[in-house]
Amino acid sequence: MRAGIQRGLCESNAVCVALAPDVFDLDEDGIAVTIVDELDEAQVDSVESAIPSCPRAAVFLRKDESDA
C-alpha cells in the first residue's frame, strides 16, 4: 500500500504528520507530502487513523500496482 495527499485540499495543519510521522511531513510550502513509498503494516495502521482525522479529507491509501 501507498499513502497519498490531495495537495489542493491540504490546509497545512499537520494532523497527519502528528499521527503518522514516519509517513508524512510538510514540504517547504507547508503542504503535506508522503516521505515513504511502500508502507509496512504499522504505517498502514497509522495512515488509517490519519484518514478520518484530516479535516479536509486529503489523505488516502491506495494499492501499489505491484500488490495486484
Ligand code: SF4
Ligand atoms: S491532516 Fe490533512 S489538511 Fe492536515 S496537513 Fe495532513 S493532509 Fe493537510
